[in-house]
Amino acid sequence: MKVLKFGGTSVANPENIRKVKAIVQNLGNQKSAVVVSAFGGVTDLLLNTSKLASEQNQDYKKTLQEIENRHIGAIKELIPVQNQSAVLSKVKSDLNVLETLLEGSFLIGELTPKLSDKIVSYGELLSAYIISEFFKSEGLDAIFKDSRELIITDDNYGKANVDFKKTNTHCNTFFKSNQHDVVLLPGFVASSDSGDSTTLGRGGSDYTAAIIAAAENVDILEIWTDVSGMYTANPKLVKQAKCVSNISYEEAMELSHFGAKVLYPPTIQPVLGKEIPIAIKNTFDPENPGTLIAKNNNGNGKTVRGISHVDDICLLSLEGPGMIGIPGISKRFFETLSLKNISVVLITQASSEHSICVGISDDDAQKAEKAVNEAFEYEMATKKIKPVIVEKDLTIVALVGDNMKSHQGLSGKMFSTLGKNNVNIRAIAQGASERNISAVIRKEDVKKALNSLHETFFEENIKQLNLFVMGVGNVGSKFLEQIRQQKKYLKDELKLNVRVIGISNSRNMVFNENGVALNDWNTLLSQGEKADKQAFFDRVKLLNFRNSVFVDNTANEEVSKSYPDYLRNSISVVTCNKIACSSDYAYYKELKQLAKKYNAPFLFETNVGAGLPIIDTLKHLIASGDKVKKIQAVLSGSLNFVFNTFNDAVTFHDVVKEAQEQGYTEPDPTIDLSGIDVMRKILILARESGHELNIEDIENEAFLPKESLDTNSNEAFFESLKKYEANFQKMYKEAAGANSKLKYVAQFEEGKAKVGLQKIPKGHDFYNLEGSDNIVLFFTERYPNQPLIIKGAGAGADVTASGIFADIIRIGNY
Structure with missing residues (x-):
């Protein structure tokens, strides 16, 4: 016999139910038990309806009508007209009972756990019955069997505990006598010894299937869902997540516990002892092999098998000097939570015994805070223990893998990855088995954390x-x-x-x-x-x-x-x-410090020399212990272009205009021609050399007339250049007469910087600088006489863009 379970999405609508039928039909004459969930979303509707009824809100009737419409609509679409009457009669009878239960809750204004279980059980009972009748109408040899007649539990309503001895006996008796090929069973529901409806917890349909599979000792349990197996991370949050083809029972339990929703955590328990494999399959892609969960199925020695998370966690912290060395504090703390039926999902304690911190559900936070404060009221009154601290809106992320214990450095790799991305870790826990490492983080960081960790552990270093x-x-x-x-x-x-x-x-x-x-x-x-x-x-x-x-x-x-x-x-x-970087020194320093503090690179290579590696080279010199003695440079590609192009055959106005049109100058050309741009650049180099300097400290020997510098528009600026053409021609002729070329030079030496137009004689490193090229001479302790020279294109959109690109790559390699 084979046991198959189909989740809520798989039976969400008639179209999906037909896909389920095709999968079951493909089994041929092989006997099978098919466990189904409620139609997708119906359990939530039932819970909401019962809540409204208990609050004496008449809107519960609207939700009840929606539930009725879903089921009646499915019958009319799935069952042939000639067969609908009996099915409709049975379903409407069940819905009438459901309505009566809700009316009772409305009248008394209360919803007990016992009544809640009875109400929500109708989701699975109705879906299983309708699907069984559909299967019959399609020619399958099918029968409906109420799981409440097979699975016996205690009366812990909401999440009942199974009596396996009685359950196994009931299952063996029924399936031994069953002559039908397909048995349709509602998941999630069971009954107590007294015959009252109970439920196995949200997601309990998986558990139902596992209980039956273990009772009948089947060859395999198939869980059919809307994804193709268990993934390395939640594919809805991590686009690069990959399906895990095989995984061990223990790894699957860890992943499901930490939020891998394709499998309800208790599901593995019944089949684990009998080593019955579990196949996670996709209803919408039945040919996909999915994931096989089995003994020692640990992926050829891979370390981390998956990354999972649990949302809506809060941390409850108890701390104080009165805890140190006092026996029984932990017992009282956990006993208090246990008596309030509060589940602890994570525990961490300082070795000093000064504090205990546990992770619990956000829903239990208020109840837990009140209970713990009351339990330790005396110690808090005497200041031995502080009032309990509650931190909400948190998430647990966990690395899971059987082989993690045999590999060093995984914790460091995990925490380093999170730290680099500003994901603050509030608490850490690691089991003695070393099968998982858990960290509590802010809820808002979960997507970034999962993607960062997945990139580190699964994406081939991309x-x-x-x-x-x-x-x-x-x-x-x-x-x-x-x-x-x-x-x-x-x-x-x-x-x-x-x-x-x-x-x-x-x-x-x-x-x-x-x-x-x-x-x-x-x-x-x-x-x-x-x-x-x-x-x-x-x-x-x-x-x-x-x-x-x-x-x-x-x-x-x-x-x-x-x-x-x-x-x-x-x-x-x-x-x-x-x-x-050229503003007030304090601001420049603040940016550098923030980059270090928050582990966020602040790169500005293109501030000096566009795409030339000037700042990067300077950083390497300083980092290696060298000291800068003097910097001489032509740092303005625009000014170099201007003075390389200007002669007695063209006007200064036309040359500057051409420089602007070719993108060599800033949109406002006075920034370049006033020398302010070069001042900023030499200032940045001085600062990167380790000197505290501000722009006001730099001497600027301006060559432009004051009238040109004081213009307030590009039009006025260019008009002023025409007016002073004679001055510019005079500068050119004086330089040419001295067999020199005009270059706008920046210099930094002995803590002082200056910029200005200079006549550069033949033989100088600056003399043959062409076009818009830049050149920097670093005179250092290691390069005292023959400087380290960096030379090349220092202006233009393409080279500046390539410099930015280079900084991006530096961050990528960071």
Whole structure:
């Protein structure tokens, strides 16, 4: 004989019930016991209806009508018209009894556990009867059998304990005499010795099937559900979760205990002793092999087999100096909870005996707090023990695997992964068997925690980066295109899965939790919601993705002020915006400290030299113990382009205009030509060298007339350049006459920095610097005479975007 159980989703509607029939029909003449749950959602409706009735709320009648409509509708769709009369009569009779029970609850304004069990049992009783009649109408040799006549329990209503001796006897007697191929049984329901209806707990239909399977010592128990087996994590929360093909009984118990909803935890107990395998199968994909649960089925020595979680947990903590060395405190604590029928799901205690902490259901928090405070009232009054501390809105996440005990470093790997993603751990527990490691975290962090852990333990070292990009002008649009082009390479070669989750410009912003389509981001952004910097940050924080990176491609001061908010939430920041790092030294230092404190990289390579590895090189010099003595540099690609292009055959105005059109200057060209941009860059290099310096400390030898610097629009600025063309021609001729070239040079030495236009003679490292190239000379203790030189393109959207891209890869390798 074979035992099959079909869950609520599998029998949610007539279409699904036909799929169940096809699966059972494929068994041929093999005898089978088919256990079914209530139609999907009906148990919740029954619980809600009984609650409304007990509160004397007349709305219970509407919910009852909905329950009736579901069952009558199923009969009319599944059963041929000529066979409907008897079935409708029986179901309506049962519904009338149900109505009477609810009326009783309404009249007395009370719902006892005994009455509740009687009411909710109708979900399974009705579904099993209707499905059995449907099977008969389809030509199957089927019979309905009330599980209450087979499974005997105590009177612990709501979650009754099975009397296996009596149950096994009843099952053996019935199935030995049964002549039918298919026996339809309602799951979840049983009866007490006195004949009252009892239930086996939510999810108890699995348990019903296991009880029957063990009683009849069948070859295999099949649990049919809406997923193809047990997964490495909840696939609804972790998209990359994979089906586990085989798993041991112990691992399955741990996973089901910690929230793997495809299996009710007590299900394994009856079949474990008889080593009856359990197959988890998908009703909607019956050919899929699913998961096989069996003895020593531990996946070829793999360490972590799954990651699971339990929601709606609260921590109950008892602590105080009066607990140390006092026998019986723990006994009283747990006894108090036990007497209130409160289940403890996690225990942790400090070795100092100063505190005990347990995890319980949120629903029990108020009851537990009151009971414990009353039990230890004397100790609390004498200040030996503090009033119990209750922390709510928590979740337990657990790593599960039989082979975890033989591998070192798993705990460290787990906690390190959570820590890097700003997931705060409130409590830790590990059983002596070392089959699971549990951590209590904030409920809001569960998705990030599960995905981070799954990435670490199951995804072949592929790391997912979730980008939130602000600014999609010249640089930003090039950056997005580079990400699009290189996505496959990054995943295949660097094991980085880079997704852009959010994009914003000054007008609109758009988000997609699965990644914005980068081949059409422009259209999607134009159709997005109104841009708002605070709303953008709030959305990033709310999504709470692992490995989140905020990418600032703007030159906006307000955006740069938002960096602390991101860093405090362990969201990395990558920026080409120089304002933050060149603002007040205290703010620069704060950003660096926040990055360290919250383990969130703050990278700004493109602040100096666009895509050139100038800052990165400087960091390596400092980290290796070298000391910077002097920095000389041409740091403005735009100014270098201007002075390389300017001569007596063109006007200064036309050259600057061309530089702006080609994207070498900032949108406001005075930022470049005033020298402020170069001042910011040398300031950043000085700071990264370990010196405390502010922008006001840098000497600026301006070459532009004051009138040009004081203009308040680009139009006025360019007009002023025409007015002073003679001045610019004079500068050029003086340099040419001295066989030199004009270069805008930044210098830092002995704690002082200055910027200005210089005549560079032939033979100097700066003389042959072409186009928009930058060059930096680092004179250090190790490079005292011949400097370390970094040279290359220092301006332009493409190279700046590539510099941002490089910072993203650095974070990926972090």
